[in-house]
Each structure stands twice: as structure tokens, then as C-alpha cells.
Amino acid sequence: MTARRVAFSAALVVALTVCVAFLTVPVVAIFVSSSPGDLLDGLRDPSARDALRLSLICTSIATGIIVLVGTPAAWLLATRRFRGRALVTTLVELPLVLPPAVAGIGLLAAFGPKGLVGGALGDLGLQPVLTTAGVVVALVFVAAPFYLRQAQSAFEAIDRDWLDASRTLGAGELRTWLLIAIPVARGGLVTGLALAWGRALGEFGATLMFAGSFRGVTQTVPLAIYERFASDFDGALALSAVLVALSAAVLLTVKLLGSGSPGGSENGREQRRGPGNGLGAGVGR
Amino acid sequence: MTARRVAFSAALVVALTVCVAFLTVPVVAIFVSSSPGDLLDGLRDPSARDALRLSLICTSIATGIIVLVGTPAAWLLATRRFRGRALVTTLVELPLVLPPAVAGIGLLAAFGPKGLVGGALGDLGLQPVLTTAGVVVALVFVAAPFYLRQAQSAFEAIDRDWLDASRTLGAGELRTWLLIAIPVARGGLVTGLALAWGRALGEFGATLMFAGSFRGVTQTVPLAIYERFASDFDGALALSAVLVALSAAVLLTVKLLGSGSPGGSENGREQRRGPGNGLGAGVGR
């Protein structure tokens, strides 16, 4: 009886050790495989700097667009009941599970020169393919669902009584949204922002296919890593190390915000059970 | 006053319409850009079939490994309190936010011929780079965190009273795990499986860099799409359409399971508030 209990516990420990080792070794390897000096040298390369600058600019513009348009859209999805709402939510979430290569093909089929609306865009003088604007389009497409989903959940988790109280105290819907809903949902919104930013920063497949990999124009950091992994492995390692650090920062932001209280718990009701851990709240809720 | 309310509502509707249109058009374009006949022709191509077969085999093997090792590991993370548990959880989640290109570099730095443990593997005659085994390694690395995270949450959401009741009724920990914990957490486990399967199926960047793109050996569907998007756009569209359909199936599975009751709610306590919607539970919780 006791032997069986020990064997079971040992099996659990072995399984977890295997998981942790396998998932950690590649990340560790990035930092171990080259000296700090090599890493810094890799970053001094002008094309590496171009890629970093372009990545930061495109990612910032893309998340800016996402927040500006996505926040009101998420508020509407969270608070209004209308026909087809479930369908709209599903459509908005589809890019979350869409493979990046498919996203690239889809963007080409839609906005490419011969695409569904690409012709009309071309007539207007707008042609995003192989341009910096195309990078932003690709990033918005893959990252927007992360923010929308998270913002919708954060707004839905707000205790309705707070919104109702605001209304009975003389505030209209806009005022209630600005003064109550957004401050209360702040944690969830920032989490969504971090996730969208992280996803956009790491975007590879869709950008490669839709915008190409032209240095200084469309070559973001992941594309630069890809371009040089065969020829200049140390340079690729250096850029990878930067992205690992940024990814870890996103993960920690999400975990710290997520472990704070969700919108509904301070109002004297029973605390939500289940994992207090943030990535859960983060990635999808 | 009323004018302001109307303007606010109109702004919300415009924002949501822009979001939905932008996120839906690329998916629609994949199906609209070529006739059903073209799609079927594209799939008859032998190299497309090789890619589909390889994708299904590699994805199945990878998710099989993930479930076998990940389920006990997640149970341990969910039920035992130990020093460094938060660190382990974070390490296991890091690949969730790691860009695919960085994952590819990391895998090369770890398991490549000159990698951290690659030399030792080579001495044993194991060399995953540019082989089918390499594809599986890449898929497990990127997809495992989705299952682990979800399984851990599902196990954590189980009402502890059920596990305690099982123990007081004479069942040991292994028996409790098999007869109570796994059946009760079934919905969450299947959700995690679907997410990991979907992520593995769409994997592009890490596979491209770690395993290459050799027809019949390492060229999965996303890689085949990338190879032919410039030369044979219709063929790429056909394969993309298949992946869109499979992604949508994953999304719907997750949503349907997620909208069922979570582990803790049937026991007479207050129902969890917030979105009943499944992807939330799905992607990260």
C-alpha cells in the first residue's frame, strides 16, 4: 500500500521533471551558447538595429490601433445582447487559432494586388503588400483577438451593480464607461495589451508571407533571426536573446496583473475560486 | 443629452464593425478566391497529400506525448505545494509567449549538432535536426504549454471536497486521480488537448528552422503553404482552406466544452460569474 503511494508520487515527479527540462533547455541554450560579448556584438550590427527599430515601431503602431478600435468594440460585445453576438465573438476569436501561414495567405487573398479588396485599395493608392504598412496590417490581424478577448472578459467581469449605481447617480453611459468601467477593468485591459504586444512582437509567418523580409522596410526581428540563422548563428542568437527577455517581461506583467483581484470580487461577494494565476486570466479569459 | 447617447452608441457600433470586417475578410478571401474545383484540384496534388499525411502523423504523435507526460505533471503542479512551484509554472508557460523564430533558434541551440545537449544526443545516434523526429520535437515544444496550462487549471478547479470525499471513502491517491479527478476535469483536459493539437497543426516558424522543409520528411502543411505561395497560389489556398476548417473545428470544440460547467460549480455553491464562453477557459485558464 505504502509502496504504491511512493511509486505514484515518484512517477508524478519524473513526469514534471521531464516537462520542465524539455521546455527550459532551449531557452537556456540561447543564453549559454554564446558569450555576453558575442551577444552585444550581434546587436551592434546595423541590420540588427534596423530590425529592432522596425519591430518596436510596427508593434507600437499596431497595438495602438488595436486599443483605440478594440476597446469600444469589446465594451459593446461585453454589455449589449444582440442577435448574432455569439457568432461575432467566434469570428473575432478565429485568428487566435489560425496558423500564421494561413493568416499570411488570407491577408494576401484579401489585401494583395489581386485580392478580394486589394484591387479597390490599389485604386485608392493603398497597397500594403511588401511595405511597412503591410507589417502593421499583419500584426494587427494576428494580435487584435488577444486584446479583444481579454478586454471583453474584463468588461464582462465588472459587477453590473457598479454600472447601475453609476447610472442612478446621474452619470450617462459614456461617463460610466470612462469613470467606472475602464478604471475597474484596467488590470484586464493592460493584460490584454501586454499579450497583444507580445504576440505582435513575435509575429513571423504572416509577416514573412504578406510583407516579405526587406531590411529596414519590413524585416522585423523574427524575420531577421530567420534570415541569418543559417549564415550568422551568433547574430540570430543575440536577437533571440532580446526577444526572450521581452517575452519574459510580457509573461511576468500578465502574471502580476492577473493575480490581482478581478473586477467582481471586491464587492463583498464570494471570491472567485480556481487559479489566481494570471496567464489564465491573461491568455484567454 | 439624447444626441450624445446616440453618438456614443454609433461609435461603438462602428468600432465593432471595423474589427469584425478586418478580422473576417482574410478568412473569407481564402474561400472566395478560388472555386471549389480549384481547391479540390490543389488537394489532389501528391505533394499536398504528403504534407497533409505528415502533418496529421506528427501532430498526433506530438499530442500523444504531451498528454502522456503532461497529465501527471499538471496534476502534481495543481495539487502539491512545494518551494519554487511558481517558478516552475512560469518556466513551463514561457514557450506560450515565445516567438516561433526564437523557439526555432532555441531548439537548434539545444538539440542541434553543436547544441547544448545535441552533442550528447548525436553520440547516442539521435539527431533530430532536419528529420521527422525533429518536427515532433518542435511541435511538442510549442504545443505542450497549452495542454499543461489547461490541465493544471482544470485540476485546480476541482472542488477539493470531492477529492477529500474519495479519500474518506477508502480510495488512495492514484484511485482518486483516475476515478474522480480525471473524469471531473475531462472537459478541461479535452479543451487543452484541442488547443495543443491546433497549435501543433499550425506550427510554422520553429519547424521551418529546426526541421527544414523537405517534402515527405519534414514538410508539414504550413510549410507546404509557404513553399508554394509564390509559385502556386491556388495550391496554397487549397491547403489553407483545409487548415481554416480544422482551426474552426478546434475553436468550436473549445467553446462548446468551455461553456459546460467547470469543475467546481455543481456542488451547490455559487456559480462562477464572468464569461461562460469557452475560449477563455480554453486558451489559458
Add this chain to the structure above:
Amino acid sequence: MSLELEARHALRSFTLDVALSVAPGECLALAGPSGAGKSTVLRIVAGLLRPDAGRVRCGDDLWLDRERGVALPPEQRACGYVFQHYALFPHLSAARNVAYGLRGGSRAQRRTTAIAALERFGIGQLADARPRALSGGERQRVALARAVVRRPRALLLDEPLTALDATTRGQATRALGELLREHEVPAILVTHDFVEAATLGTTVAIVDRGRIVQRGAPAEVAARPATPFVADLTGAVVLTGVASSADHGLAKVALDGGGTVLSTDPVPASGGAATGPVPVAVTTHPWEITLHPVGERPGDLVDVGGSARNALAATVTAITPIGNRVRVGLDTGQPLAAEVTGPAIERLGLQVGDRVTAAWKASATRVLDRGGSSTA
């Protein structure tokens, strides 16, 4: 300035259908079980819910008229609403919570007004505390201050005491009572607890499945419940049976589990028919019932006439001391409870499983039509 409401609204399993009018300075307490639709009434008055049909009028102002298409949004109705869990904004201090409803004047002026309001409730020193740092009683007072500082035209209180633990409830009740006496506006209070309704309400209305089944002064409702439902809510015991006429104008009720009781109430006229058997509920209070050894009072009915008494054979199922009284659970075919004194239990040597006779006066017995309307 009185508040008038008339509304019909389909809820999940029944339709809310109420009409009520509350005068300035009056506090109408809506009492009923949870899920009876009480809170829905408040939400309709405040404008948070638009009913399927109805009208709401406050003094001369029309707030809602579905027929004429009038429906003021909540922000234009000026109701002071106290939510069940107070709904204090978690990201604002107590003073900013109170100031939230104020308009006009500088920010400093609004803060001064808010702090003055908090001081009136004795918590001026907590002006800069966040809600999560406050105790339940303090939160309630902030919520009250926030609701009244705008000088609302009606006060709506949703279970204002439920979220408090027993120790702070007494003080909170007093604060609430003073508030209601001071503000000469119509007030509606919702509670599931009859004692709470009786304490705070000048009038009590009992709500069951979306309808007001009885309305009156608290003591009157407790003394003469109109339906078995009301009796149950106010703490009486209820037996069911079939009534027919007996001598001396008494009603004779054959109980469903066996046994017969008399009442000085007349037989309810069921649907206009005269004296046929009518299904009824018989209610009395546990403290009206005395217990006697079997044989001391043989048979079912004793002394019919002058001081008519009811007597039922019963088995003791439970003996529970409550303070200086003892509640005795009885099985007479239907469950019954009696409240007697400790010495009485000792004298009878009463134990669970004993057979006893339960007796009470016919004049302390109400007969209620099981359909619902009062006959008393």
C-alpha cells in the same frame, strides 16, 4: 411628490404584476422569499429595467409610460439606490464615492459636501479610505451617504442589512431608521426577512411570485396573515385540510393527515358556493399550542361551544430549547411545532417518540382559503 408604480414584466417562471403607491416619508417594505421579484420592482422604479408594460410617476413627473413611449434613463430619475452589496466603486475613496453623484461647483466644494455627508453618518474620518479597507457597517454608511447626498426624489433600498453580520446589524438598523425618518421622500425597501421589514417599514407588502399578496401595517400583517404563504413568512404553523360548516357558526376542518380542528373563522366561500367542503389552510402560532399527556384530554374535540379547544394526538419528533422556551416538534400526520416552557417539559417528562395531545383555542385558529385570498 408621492411615488406611483404600475408594472407588468415577464420573469423566468412567472410574471411580475404590481401596482403600488408610496407617500412622502412613508417607507414601504417589500418582504418575500428570494426570487419573488422584489428587486425587479426597485430596478423598474430606478429605470435600470424597462418593464413589458407599466407606468412610473414621481409627483408630477412621468418617469415611464410604455404606452406613450416615455422612458427616462436612470441618470435622469434622481433615485437614491442602495444596492444589496452596496456597490461602492472600488477604485475611489469613500469621499469620492459620495461625491460621484454631485454636479456643479468646484471639485473642492463637492469634496466638502461629500465629507459633510460622511460626517453625518459618523464616518468622516474614513473619507480617504478605499471600500476594501472598510468594514461591512462602514460600507453601508458610505452607500447611504452616497444615495442621499444628491437629495434624491425617492429612496430605494435593496436588502440593506443582509450583507452585515449579526453584530453590526443592530447599529446599522438604527442608522437606517433615522435616515428614513429624516428624509421626507417616498422609500421602498426590499427584504426577505419579515422582522427586518417590520422594523424598518411603515407599511409592509408581502410579495409572492411577482404579486403583492398582502399589504398593511407590520403588526396587522403578522397578526392576521391573509394566506398560508404570509403566515409561513411571519412565523406561524400551517396545516392543510378541508373545511365545512359546524354548529355555532364555527368552521370544522378535516385535516389531510387525519384529525379535525375547529375555528371561530367562517368557512371560506369558495368561488361563491356556500357550504360544500372547501380546501383550506389552518394556521396558528407555536406559542398558542399547549401539550398534555394522552388521556388527560381524550378524543379529538373537547368543550365544543363556549371555549372551544382543538386537540390533536401527536408524536414528539424533536425537543429544542430556545432560550427560556422549548420548541417541540410534533407529528400529527402533518408536522406541527409547539413552544412551551422548560418546566412544562420536565413536568410531562417529555422525550422524543412520546405520544402527547396538542391543544389550542379555536379562537386562535385562522382558516385561510388555499386558493390564496383571506377570509378573515
Add this chain to the structure above:
Amino acid sequence: MSLELEARHALRSFTLDVALSVAPGECLALAGPSGAGKSTVLRIVAGLLRPDAGRVRCGDDLWLDRERGVALPPEQRACGYVFQHYALFPHLSAARNVAYGLRGGSRAQRRTTAIAALERFGIGQLADARPRALSGGERQRVALARAVVRRPRALLLDEPLTALDATTRGQATRALGELLREHEVPAILVTHDFVEAATLGTTVAIVDRGRIVQRGAPAEVAARPATPFVADLTGAVVLTGVASSADHGLAKVALDGGGTVLSTDPVPASGGAATGPVPVAVTTHPWEITLHPVGERPGDLVDVGGSARNALAATVTAITPIGNRVRVGLDTGQPLAAEVTGPAIERLGLQVGDRVTAAWKASATRVLDRGGSSTA
């Protein structure tokens, strides 16, 4: 076969420290507020929690001894545990829930045994229903059947009635009472409700912050509460003050909010010192207090000596009818409540805000050391 427990365990804000012994057929009811550590006691007995120090022994078997390193896992202790929310396995039918604890025999035999157990609780027809299809009362009976079908060596019940609504609670109480009488094993029941503890327990132990502050027969605990905490839990009113000796062996207590009362209890000996002022709590029951117009009984103390009476000037803060009695809230510097009859209120013409004199007998006044131990 009696159950003996002795345990110390650090909880969040205090340390649980209990020793108790329950004989076969005895039901010990642990009553106290939520968070007092009552459930922790059950978890230690069942083996679900390993205390910092302690021993658990059931008959001749040692279940736990931290000093000797003995700690049987829960699956080897054979306790029948009924969880507060019943913890029925949601994916198994009622019969399979009950059969889960059975070992040996074929699957069909185990099912037969399980169904027989369900039938004993009157729900044999629900054998194939999933828990979510059952009502609260039915769930409780499945949980009871599951706990007793394995013939446990001890029964542990965690708030077995709290999850039920008022209407099914009576029946459920009866089912539980029968179960406890039939199974001749030690039972421990946990509840926050004193009335429930008194109904179901053969002995009651009052738990406060991890310690048993009083233990005895239910009626005895209610009549002679050992501490203000116990008095509060059983429904008495409590005033605080400082006691010193008076003539005739009485204790004279100067109340904190002003006023003085006498008690036939002696002054508690605080820490061995003799007659210095001792901080105490004074308790009596609301029904001991009578109300009189101011002036009818002038001054604070009347008739000291033979039939010593206490009298305090008070302001009426609330008047609440409860059935045939009326509870009057009073402010005497400290809050107080009296229970009087409706006619008494009418005779006095009593209204909120009136000044009255509240009087009660010195012999109905308990004086309790505010430290905690009884002096009675």
C-alpha cells in the same frame, strides 16, 4: 470504540487547541461562528489535515500520533464524512456514489447494497439520477447513505443542514436524528447555529477561536452560558462594566455606558485578587426585561435586598413585533433589547424615541468575567 482527539494546529490568526472524547452513540455538536476552527477538527479526525501536534485514537486503534510518527492516511481510517455541500461526485449516479466506498463482491452486489442503502433513506427510486438532478434534501440523503454504507467507525458531519432551504430542513433534521440514534458509533457534528446544535447533539461544545469554551448538555449551556461569547451565541443580551462587591453578597456592576446593576452572582475573582473592581460582562435574556414609564420607578436601583431588581433609564430605538411578542430596542448607553407583549406596548403607548425604565431581577442576571471563564 470511543473516539479521542487531542490536537494543536496553527491557523491563520489563532491556534486550534482542542481535546475531546466522544463515546459510541454520542453525538458531540461543535457550535461556534464560522472561522472558529470547527471544520478543522473534523479534517484532523478524518486524516485530511495533519495537525502540528496531537493524537487521534478510535477505540484501540491509533490513527495519529505526531510524536511517534504515526499518521494513517484518510483511506485507512474508515470515517463516514458528510461534507457541508455533500461533495457528491458529479459524474456518477446516486447509486454509484454510494457504491464508491464499497470494496469486495461483484459490481452487481455492490450496486444492490448501494440501492438498499438509498431505499433506507427513502430515495431508492433516485438510484440512477445524477447529483445535479437532485434537490438539496435528496442530495443530503445520498450523502448520508454514502457515509454510512461502509459501516464507518466514526461519523463526521460538517454543517449538514446549512445547504438546505428552510422548507426541507425540518425533514432533513429528522432523517439525521434517526441516523445518529441508529448507528452506535461516535459522531461529531459541526454547526454555526446553536439551535441546530441543541437539536441534534447529545452534548454541545462551544468553540471560539480554536478553543472549546464550554461543553455540556444543550439546555444547560443555554441556561448558564460560561462566557459572554456563549451567551451571545445562545441569544442573550450582554452589557459590559466593572464589578465590585455589594451588601448581601451581591455583585454591583457599574456599566460602561453609565448606570449600575446588581446580580446575585458573586464578583468574579480576577486572577486571585479579592474584591477590587473586575471588568465583567452582565447577561440576561430579553424576555426577563420589563418596561415601565419613567417616574414609575424613580432612580437606578429599587428594592435592593429581598427581591433585588435592576432598573436602567433607556431610550426606545426600535419596536419590532415578532409573532405575539414585541422586541423593543433600547439604548441605555449600551444597546439592550427587551421582549414584551403587544398589550404592554399599547398600555404604555410606547413609540420610538420615548424614555422608559427597563427593569429585571438581580437573580436573572449573570455576571461573567470578561477574561472568559465562568463564575457561575
